Amino acid sequence: xxxxxxxxxxxxxxxxxxxxxxxxxxxxxxxxxxxxxxxxxxxxxxxxxxxxxxxxxxxxxxxxxxxxxxxxxxxxxxxxxxxxxxxxxxxxxxxxxxxxxxxxxxxxxxxxxxxxxxxxxxxxxxxxxxxxxxxxxxxxxxxxxxxxxxxxxxxxxxxxxxxxxxxxxxxxxxxxxxxxxxxxxxxxxxxxxxxxxxxxxxxxxxxxxxxxxxxxxxxxxxxxxxxxxxxxxxxxxxxxxxxxxxxxxxxxxxxxxxxxxxxxxxxxxxxxxxxxxxxxxxxxxxxx
Amino acid sequence: xxxxxxxxxxxxxxxxxxxxxxxxxxxxxxxxxxxxxxxxxxxxxxxxxxxxxxxxxxxxxxxxxxxxxxxxxxxxxxxxxxxxxxxxxxxxxxxxxxxxxxxxxxxxxxxxxxxxxxxxxxxxxxxxxxxx
Numbered sequence: 001x002x003x004x005x006x007x008x009x010x011x012x013x014x015x016x017x018x019x020x021x022x023x024x025x026x027x028x029x030x031x032x033x034x035x036x037x038x039x040x041x042x043x044x045x046x047x048x049x050x051x052x053x054x055x056x057x058x059x060x061x062x063x064x065x066x067x068x069x070x071x072x073x074x075x076x077x078x079x080x081x082x083x084x085x086x087x088x089x090x091x092x093x094x095x096x097x098x099x100x101x102x103x104x105x106x107x108x109x110x111x112x113x114x115x116x117x118x119x120x121x122x123x124x125x126x127x128x129x130x131x132x133x134x135x136x137x138x139x140x141x142x143x144x145x146x147x148x149x150x151x152x153x154x155x156x157x158x159x160x161x162x163x164x165x166x167x168x169x170x171x172x173x174x175x176x177x178x179x180x181x182x183x184x185x186x187x188x189x190x191x192x193x194x195x196x197x198x199x200x201x202x203x204x205x206x207x208x209x210x211x212x213x214x215x216x217x218x219x220x221x222x223x224x225x226x227x228x229x230x231x232x233x234x235x236x237x238x239x240x241x242x243x244x245x246x247x248x249x250x251x252x253x254x255x256x257x258x259x260x261x262x263x264x265x266x267x268x269x270x271x272x273x274x275x276x277x278x279x280x281x282x283x284x285x286x287x288x
Numbered sequence: 289x290x291x292x293x294x295x296x297x298x299x300x301x302x303x304x305x306x307x308x309x310x311x312x313x314x315x316x317x318x319x320x321x322x323x324x325x326x327x328x329x330x331x332x333x334x335x336x337x338x339x340x341x342x343x344x345x346x347x348x349x350x351x352x353x354x355x356x357x358x359x360x361x362x363x364x365x366x367x368x369x370x371x372x373x374x375x376x377x378x379x380x381x382x383x384x385x386x387x388x389x390x391x392x393x394x395x396x397x398x399x400x401x402x403x404x405x406x407x408x409x410x411x412x413x414x415x416x417x418x419x420x
Contacts, residue, residue, distance in 0.1 A: 194372030234391035
Protein backbone atom coordinates (compact mmCIF):
# COMPACT_ATOMS: atom_id res chain seq x y z
CA UNK A 1 0.00 0.00 0.00
CA UNK A 2 1.48 3.34 -0.99
CA UNK A 3 1.78 6.23 1.43
CA UNK A 4 -0.76 8.29 -0.47
CA UNK A 5 -3.57 5.72 -0.25
CA UNK A 6 -2.57 5.06 3.33
CA UNK A 7 -3.33 8.64 4.21
CA UNK A 8 -6.70 8.68 2.50
CA UNK A 9 -8.65 7.04 5.28
CA UNK A 10 -7.63 9.45 8.06
CA UNK A 11 -8.06 12.36 5.67
CA UNK A 12 -11.61 11.34 4.78
CA UNK A 13 -12.37 10.69 8.44
CA UNK A 14 -11.23 14.17 9.30
CA UNK A 15 -12.62 16.24 6.46
CA UNK A 16 -16.06 14.62 6.30
CA UNK A 17 -16.49 13.94 9.98
CA UNK A 18 -19.91 15.54 10.41
CA UNK A 19 -21.29 13.93 7.23
CA UNK A 20 -19.97 10.55 8.28
CA UNK A 21 -21.51 10.90 11.73
CA UNK A 22 -24.88 11.82 10.26
CA UNK A 23 -24.92 8.97 7.74
CA UNK A 24 -23.53 6.43 10.16
CA UNK A 25 -26.12 7.44 12.74
CA UNK A 26 -28.86 6.84 10.18
CA UNK A 27 -27.43 3.39 9.40
CA UNK A 28 -27.27 2.50 13.07
CA UNK A 29 -30.71 3.78 13.90
CA UNK A 30 -32.17 1.61 11.10
CA UNK A 31 -30.75 -1.43 12.91
CA UNK A 32 -32.40 -0.44 16.16
CA UNK A 33 -35.66 0.85 14.73
CA UNK A 34 -37.02 -2.68 14.42
CA UNK A 35 -36.16 -3.70 17.96
CA UNK A 36 -37.15 -1.80 21.08
CA UNK A 37 -35.27 1.41 21.65
CA UNK A 38 -32.62 0.06 23.99
CA UNK A 39 -30.26 2.79 22.97
CA UNK A 40 -30.65 6.52 23.41
CA UNK A 41 -29.88 8.59 20.37
CA UNK A 42 -27.75 11.03 22.32
CA UNK A 43 -25.59 8.25 23.73
CA UNK A 44 -25.19 6.71 20.33
CA UNK A 45 -24.23 10.03 18.79
CA UNK A 46 -21.62 10.51 21.48
CA UNK A 47 -20.19 7.03 20.94
CA UNK A 48 -20.21 7.52 17.20
CA UNK A 49 -18.28 10.76 17.19
CA UNK A 50 -15.88 9.48 19.84
CA UNK A 51 -15.12 6.37 17.81
CA UNK A 52 -14.54 8.32 14.60
CA UNK A 53 -12.27 10.67 16.44
CA UNK A 54 -10.22 7.86 17.97
CA UNK A 55 -10.09 5.98 14.69
CA UNK A 56 -8.86 9.06 12.89
CA UNK A 57 -6.08 9.56 15.44
CA UNK A 58 -5.14 5.88 15.31
CA UNK A 59 -4.93 5.67 11.51
CA UNK A 60 -3.11 8.95 11.14
CA UNK A 61 0.27 7.35 11.82
CA UNK A 62 -0.38 4.80 9.10
CA UNK A 63 -0.87 1.90 11.48
CA UNK A 64 -2.99 -0.98 10.20
CA UNK A 65 -2.53 -3.56 12.93
CA UNK A 66 -5.38 -3.13 15.42
CA UNK A 67 -3.32 -4.84 18.15
CA UNK A 68 -0.65 -2.15 18.00
CA UNK A 69 -0.26 0.59 20.58
CA UNK A 70 -1.72 3.20 18.20
CA UNK A 71 -5.07 1.45 18.44
CA UNK A 72 -5.12 0.94 22.19
CA UNK A 73 -7.68 3.69 22.80
CA UNK A 74 -9.89 2.44 19.98
CA UNK A 75 -9.74 -1.04 21.49
CA UNK A 76 -10.56 0.25 24.98
CA UNK A 77 -13.53 2.17 23.63
CA UNK A 78 -14.84 -0.86 21.72
CA UNK A 79 -14.36 -3.13 24.76
CA UNK A 80 -16.37 -0.77 26.93
CA UNK A 81 -19.12 -0.49 24.35
CA UNK A 82 -19.24 -4.21 23.71
CA UNK A 83 -19.31 -5.04 27.43
CA UNK A 84 -22.06 -2.52 28.13
CA UNK A 85 -24.16 -3.80 25.26
CA UNK A 86 -23.61 -7.42 26.25
CA UNK A 87 -24.72 -6.75 29.82
CA UNK A 88 -27.76 -4.67 28.82
CA UNK A 89 -29.00 -7.49 26.62
CA UNK A 90 -28.15 -6.46 23.07
CA UNK A 91 -28.07 -9.25 20.51
CA UNK A 92 -24.73 -10.13 18.85
CA UNK A 93 -25.77 -8.59 15.54
CA UNK A 94 -26.90 -5.39 17.22
CA UNK A 95 -23.53 -5.18 18.91
CA UNK A 96 -21.58 -5.92 15.74
CA UNK A 97 -23.68 -3.42 13.79
CA UNK A 98 -21.89 -0.57 15.53
CA UNK A 99 -18.69 -1.13 13.61
CA UNK A 100 -20.03 -2.75 10.45
CA UNK A 101 -22.60 -0.06 9.69
CA UNK A 102 -19.76 2.42 9.27
CA UNK A 103 -18.77 0.65 6.05
CA UNK A 104 -21.41 2.07 3.76
CA UNK A 105 -20.91 5.78 4.61
CA UNK A 106 -17.14 5.43 4.75
CA UNK A 107 -16.93 3.66 1.39
CA UNK A 108 -19.13 6.18 -0.35
CA UNK A 109 -16.97 9.01 0.90
CA UNK A 110 -13.80 7.19 -0.07
CA UNK A 111 -15.23 6.78 -3.54
CA UNK A 112 -15.93 10.48 -3.84
CA UNK A 113 -12.42 11.23 -2.57
CA UNK A 114 -10.64 8.93 -5.01
CA UNK A 115 -12.92 9.95 -7.84
CA UNK A 116 -11.09 8.83 -11.00
CA UNK A 117 -8.35 6.67 -9.51
CA UNK A 118 -9.89 3.17 -9.84
CA UNK A 119 -6.81 1.31 -8.72
CA UNK A 120 -6.29 3.57 -5.72
CA UNK A 121 -9.95 3.17 -4.77
CA UNK A 122 -9.65 -0.61 -4.81
CA UNK A 123 -6.59 -0.49 -2.58
CA UNK A 124 -8.05 1.94 -0.10
CA UNK A 125 -11.40 0.11 0.03
CA UNK A 126 -9.61 -3.11 0.73
CA UNK A 127 -7.60 -1.49 3.50
CA UNK A 128 -10.73 0.02 5.05
CA UNK A 129 -12.64 -3.28 4.84
CA UNK A 130 -9.84 -5.16 6.49
CA UNK A 131 -9.57 -2.59 9.25
CA UNK A 132 -13.30 -2.47 9.99
CA UNK A 133 -13.60 -6.27 9.84
CA UNK A 134 -10.85 -6.64 12.39
CA UNK A 135 -12.43 -4.06 14.66
CA UNK A 136 -15.80 -5.76 14.29
CA UNK A 137 -14.34 -9.14 15.15
CA UNK A 138 -12.61 -7.62 18.14
CA UNK A 139 -15.95 -6.24 19.32
CA UNK A 140 -17.55 -9.65 19.00
CA UNK A 141 -14.69 -11.29 20.87
CA UNK A 142 -15.18 -8.99 23.83
CA UNK A 143 -18.93 -9.51 23.63
CA UNK A 144 -18.46 -13.29 23.75
CA UNK A 145 -15.95 -13.06 26.59
CA UNK A 146 -18.35 -10.97 28.65
CA UNK A 147 -21.11 -13.50 28.06
CA UNK A 148 -18.79 -16.36 29.07
CA UNK A 149 -17.91 -14.54 32.28
CA UNK A 150 -21.58 -14.12 33.10
CA UNK A 151 -22.23 -17.83 32.50
CA UNK A 152 -19.24 -18.89 34.59
CA UNK A 153 -20.31 -16.66 37.47
CA UNK A 154 -23.86 -17.96 37.34
CA UNK A 155 -22.62 -21.54 37.38
CA UNK A 156 -20.56 -20.83 40.47
CA UNK A 157 -23.47 -19.15 42.20
CA UNK A 158 -25.75 -22.03 41.33
CA UNK A 159 -23.24 -24.46 42.78
CA UNK A 160 -23.16 -22.58 46.06
CA UNK A 161 -26.89 -21.99 46.17
CA UNK A 162 -27.79 -25.56 45.59
CA UNK A 163 -25.84 -27.16 48.40
CA UNK A 164 -27.03 -25.84 51.74
CA UNK A 165 -26.46 -28.07 54.74
CA UNK A 166 -29.06 -27.36 57.41
CA UNK A 167 -28.94 -28.26 61.06
CA UNK A 168 -32.33 -29.73 61.93
CA UNK A 169 -31.80 -30.72 65.54
CA UNK A 170 -29.00 -31.47 67.94
CA UNK A 171 -26.81 -33.92 66.08
CA UNK A 172 -29.02 -34.07 63.00
CA UNK A 173 -28.11 -32.45 59.69
CA UNK A 174 -30.23 -32.24 56.55
CA UNK A 175 -29.08 -31.76 52.99
CA UNK A 176 -31.93 -30.87 50.63
CA UNK A 177 -30.67 -31.54 47.13
CA UNK A 178 -32.24 -29.69 44.21
CA UNK A 179 -31.53 -30.16 40.53
CA UNK A 180 -29.62 -32.68 38.51
CA UNK A 181 -26.64 -34.27 40.19
CA UNK A 182 -23.46 -34.31 38.16
CA UNK A 183 -19.96 -35.20 39.28
CA UNK A 184 -18.82 -31.65 39.99
CA UNK A 185 -21.90 -30.87 42.08
CA UNK A 186 -21.79 -34.13 43.98
CA UNK A 187 -18.18 -33.47 44.88
CA UNK A 188 -19.13 -30.08 46.34
CA UNK A 189 -22.13 -31.59 48.11
CA UNK A 190 -20.01 -34.36 49.58
CA UNK A 191 -17.32 -32.01 50.78
CA UNK A 192 -19.68 -29.51 52.36
CA UNK A 193 -21.68 -32.25 54.08
CA UNK A 194 -18.58 -33.92 55.52
CA UNK A 195 -17.19 -30.57 56.59
CA UNK A 196 -20.41 -29.71 58.41
CA UNK A 197 -20.42 -33.12 60.10
CA UNK A 198 -16.99 -32.34 61.52
CA UNK A 199 -18.03 -28.85 62.60
CA UNK A 200 -21.30 -29.78 64.26
CA UNK A 201 -20.41 -33.26 65.44
CA UNK A 202 -23.67 -34.53 63.98
CA UNK A 203 -24.39 -38.23 64.28
CA UNK A 204 -27.06 -38.42 61.57
CA UNK A 205 -27.29 -36.73 58.19
CA UNK A 206 -30.45 -36.79 56.08
CA UNK A 207 -29.99 -36.46 52.33
CA UNK A 208 -33.29 -35.36 50.85
CA UNK A 209 -33.58 -35.90 47.10
CA UNK A 210 -37.13 -34.62 46.62
CA UNK A 211 -35.79 -31.93 44.28
CA UNK A 212 -33.72 -34.28 42.14
CA UNK A 213 -35.65 -34.86 38.91
CA UNK A 214 -33.96 -38.05 37.72
CA UNK A 215 -31.68 -40.64 39.19
CA UNK A 216 -29.39 -42.65 36.95
CA UNK A 217 -26.67 -45.13 37.86
CA UNK A 218 -24.08 -42.39 38.09
CA UNK A 219 -26.21 -40.31 40.45
CA UNK A 220 -26.95 -43.37 42.58
CA UNK A 221 -23.26 -44.16 42.74
CA UNK A 222 -22.49 -40.60 43.83
CA UNK A 223 -25.12 -40.86 46.55
CA UNK A 224 -23.70 -44.15 47.77
CA UNK A 225 -20.21 -42.66 47.86
CA UNK A 226 -21.42 -39.76 49.98
CA UNK A 227 -23.18 -42.12 52.36
CA UNK A 228 -20.09 -44.32 52.65
CA UNK A 229 -17.77 -41.38 53.25
CA UNK A 230 -20.06 -40.08 55.99
CA UNK A 231 -20.14 -43.52 57.56
CA UNK A 232 -16.33 -43.67 57.53
CA UNK A 233 -16.34 -40.48 59.56
CA UNK A 234 -18.78 -41.97 62.01
CA UNK A 235 -22.08 -40.44 60.93
CA UNK A 236 -25.12 -42.35 59.68
CA UNK A 237 -26.96 -41.25 56.58
CA UNK A 238 -30.62 -41.51 55.69
CA UNK A 239 -31.82 -40.89 52.13
CA UNK A 240 -35.31 -39.44 51.97
CA UNK A 241 -37.68 -37.98 49.42
CA UNK A 242 -37.47 -40.86 46.97
CA UNK A 243 -40.41 -40.46 44.61
CA UNK A 244 -42.28 -43.50 43.28
CA UNK A 245 -40.81 -43.21 39.79
CA UNK A 246 -37.32 -42.92 41.20
CA UNK A 247 -37.84 -45.98 43.39
CA UNK A 248 -38.82 -47.89 40.26
CA UNK A 249 -35.82 -46.58 38.34
CA UNK A 250 -33.44 -47.55 41.11
CA UNK A 251 -34.74 -51.13 41.18
CA UNK A 252 -34.77 -51.41 37.37
CA UNK A 253 -31.19 -50.17 37.19
CA UNK A 254 -30.18 -52.81 39.72
CA UNK A 255 -28.65 -50.29 42.10
CA UNK A 256 -28.17 -51.82 45.52
CA UNK A 257 -29.24 -49.40 48.23
CA UNK A 258 -29.49 -52.25 50.71
CA UNK A 259 -26.98 -50.90 53.19
CA UNK A 260 -28.58 -47.44 53.29
CA UNK A 261 -31.60 -46.42 55.31
CA UNK A 262 -34.19 -44.91 52.97
CA UNK A 263 -37.40 -43.14 53.86
CA UNK A 264 -40.18 -41.78 51.69
CA UNK A 265 -40.38 -38.32 53.21
CA UNK A 266 -38.14 -35.99 55.12
CA UNK A 267 -40.55 -36.19 58.07
CA UNK A 268 -40.15 -39.97 58.29
CA UNK A 269 -36.40 -39.62 58.03
CA UNK A 270 -36.38 -37.00 60.77
CA UNK A 271 -38.41 -39.25 63.08
CA UNK A 272 -35.94 -42.08 62.45
CA UNK A 273 -33.01 -39.74 63.04
CA UNK A 274 -34.46 -38.69 66.39
CA UNK A 275 -34.76 -42.36 67.35
CA UNK A 276 -31.19 -43.03 66.28
CA UNK A 277 -29.86 -40.20 68.42
CA UNK A 278 -32.00 -41.22 71.36
CA UNK A 279 -34.29 -38.20 71.27
CA UNK A 280 -38.02 -37.83 70.78
CA UNK A 281 -40.51 -35.12 70.04
CA UNK A 282 -43.75 -35.24 71.99
CA UNK A 283 -47.12 -33.87 71.05
CA UNK A 284 -48.73 -31.58 73.61
CA UNK A 285 -51.98 -29.67 73.57
CA UNK A 286 -51.67 -26.75 71.17
CA UNK A 287 -51.43 -23.36 72.76
CA UNK A 288 -54.52 -21.24 72.35
CA UNK B 289 12.49 -43.51 64.66
CA UNK B 290 8.80 -42.69 65.08
CA UNK B 291 6.68 -44.94 67.14
CA UNK B 292 2.96 -44.93 67.62
CA UNK B 293 2.10 -45.14 71.32
CA UNK B 294 -0.55 -47.61 72.46
CA UNK B 295 -2.19 -46.45 75.68
CA UNK B 296 -4.17 -48.65 77.98
CA UNK B 297 -7.32 -47.15 79.42
CA UNK B 298 -9.10 -49.61 81.74
CA UNK B 299 -10.05 -52.45 79.41
CA UNK B 300 -9.49 -50.45 76.24
CA UNK B 301 -6.46 -49.74 74.12
CA UNK B 302 -6.14 -46.24 72.74
CA UNK B 303 -4.06 -45.61 69.64
CA UNK B 304 -3.56 -42.05 68.48
CA UNK B 305 -1.86 -41.67 65.15
CA UNK B 306 -0.15 -38.30 65.21
CA UNK B 307 2.64 -38.69 62.71
CA UNK B 308 2.66 -39.29 59.00
CA UNK B 309 1.79 -42.90 58.53
CA UNK B 310 4.30 -44.69 56.35
CA UNK B 311 4.21 -48.31 55.42
CA UNK B 312 6.77 -49.63 57.88
CA UNK B 313 5.16 -47.73 60.74
CA UNK B 314 1.82 -49.29 59.85
CA UNK B 315 3.30 -52.78 59.87
CA UNK B 316 4.95 -52.11 63.22
CA UNK B 317 1.67 -50.82 64.66
CA UNK B 318 -0.09 -53.94 63.48
CA UNK B 319 2.50 -56.16 65.23
CA UNK B 320 2.49 -54.23 68.48
CA UNK B 321 -1.24 -53.80 68.69
CA UNK B 322 -2.03 -57.49 68.22
CA UNK B 323 0.61 -58.32 70.83
CA UNK B 324 -0.86 -55.83 73.30
CA UNK B 325 -4.42 -57.07 72.77
CA UNK B 326 -3.51 -60.64 73.58
CA UNK B 327 -1.30 -59.51 76.51
CA UNK B 328 -3.91 -57.32 78.17
CA UNK B 329 -7.05 -59.08 77.03
CA UNK B 330 -8.47 -55.72 76.01
CA UNK B 331 -12.14 -55.62 75.09
CA UNK B 332 -11.94 -52.67 72.76
CA UNK B 333 -9.52 -50.79 70.56
CA UNK B 334 -9.98 -47.16 69.70
CA UNK B 335 -7.92 -45.78 66.83
CA UNK B 336 -7.89 -41.99 66.59
CA UNK B 337 -6.88 -40.82 63.12
CA UNK B 338 -8.00 -37.20 63.46
CA UNK B 339 -4.52 -35.85 62.68
CA UNK B 340 -4.04 -38.12 59.71
CA UNK B 341 -4.63 -36.13 56.55
CA UNK B 342 -3.03 -38.28 53.88
CA UNK B 343 -3.91 -41.89 53.18
CA UNK B 344 -3.10 -44.28 50.40
CA UNK B 345 -4.56 -47.65 49.55
CA UNK B 346 -1.97 -49.44 51.70
CA UNK B 347 -2.76 -47.46 54.85
CA UNK B 348 -6.47 -47.84 54.15
CA UNK B 349 -6.12 -51.58 53.88
CA UNK B 350 -3.94 -51.63 57.00
CA UNK B 351 -6.68 -49.96 59.02
CA UNK B 352 -9.19 -52.54 57.80
CA UNK B 353 -6.73 -55.33 58.58
CA UNK B 354 -6.03 -54.10 62.09
CA UNK B 355 -9.76 -53.96 62.77
CA UNK B 356 -10.25 -57.47 61.44
CA UNK B 357 -7.34 -58.84 63.51
CA UNK B 358 -8.62 -57.19 66.65
CA UNK B 359 -12.01 -58.74 66.04
CA UNK B 360 -10.42 -62.18 65.76
CA UNK B 361 -8.79 -61.51 69.14
CA UNK B 362 -12.24 -60.63 70.51
CA UNK B 363 -11.77 -56.87 70.77
CA UNK B 364 -14.13 -54.33 69.21
CA UNK B 365 -12.40 -51.74 67.05
CA UNK B 366 -13.65 -48.22 66.48
CA UNK B 367 -11.92 -45.81 64.12
CA UNK B 368 -12.61 -42.23 65.16
CA UNK B 369 -12.05 -38.72 63.85
CA UNK B 370 -11.55 -39.42 60.17
CA UNK B 371 -11.05 -36.21 58.20
CA UNK B 372 -13.44 -35.46 55.30
CA UNK B 373 -10.61 -35.52 52.76
CA UNK B 374 -9.47 -38.91 54.04
CA UNK B 375 -13.00 -40.31 53.90
CA UNK B 376 -13.43 -39.09 50.31
CA UNK B 377 -10.07 -40.57 49.31
CA UNK B 378 -10.89 -43.96 50.81
CA UNK B 379 -14.27 -44.04 49.08
CA UNK B 380 -12.69 -43.09 45.76
CA UNK B 381 -10.14 -45.87 46.26
CA UNK B 382 -13.04 -48.26 46.81
CA UNK B 383 -11.99 -48.96 50.40
CA UNK B 384 -15.25 -48.68 52.29
CA UNK B 385 -13.95 -50.55 55.37
CA UNK B 386 -17.09 -52.68 55.65
CA UNK B 387 -16.42 -54.35 59.00
CA UNK B 388 -15.03 -51.31 60.77
CA UNK B 389 -17.10 -49.26 63.19
CA UNK B 390 -16.57 -45.53 63.07
CA UNK B 391 -17.33 -42.53 65.26
CA UNK B 392 -16.89 -38.81 64.95
CA UNK B 393 -14.59 -38.29 67.91
CA UNK B 394 -12.96 -40.12 70.81
CA UNK B 395 -15.87 -39.31 73.09
CA UNK B 396 -18.43 -40.88 70.79
CA UNK B 397 -16.11 -43.78 70.09
CA UNK B 398 -15.94 -44.51 73.82
CA UNK B 399 -19.72 -44.33 74.01
CA UNK B 400 -19.94 -46.80 71.15
CA UNK B 401 -17.65 -49.26 72.89
CA UNK B 402 -19.91 -48.91 75.91
CA UNK B 403 -16.93 -49.25 78.18
CA UNK B 404 -16.44 -48.16 81.74
CA UNK B 405 -14.46 -45.19 80.55
CA UNK B 406 -17.12 -44.07 78.16
CA UNK B 407 -20.34 -44.34 80.14
CA UNK B 408 -21.78 -41.40 81.98
CA UNK B 409 -20.61 -41.17 85.58
CA UNK B 410 -23.06 -42.55 88.14
CA UNK B 411 -24.56 -40.39 90.81
CA UNK B 412 -22.18 -41.81 93.41
CA UNK B 413 -19.17 -40.95 91.31
CA UNK B 414 -20.48 -37.46 90.69
CA UNK B 415 -20.91 -36.89 94.41
CA UNK B 416 -17.43 -38.20 95.11
CA UNK B 417 -16.06 -35.88 92.49
CA UNK B 418 -17.14 -32.90 94.61
CA UNK B 419 -17.73 -30.59 91.66
CA UNK B 420 -21.50 -30.91 91.72
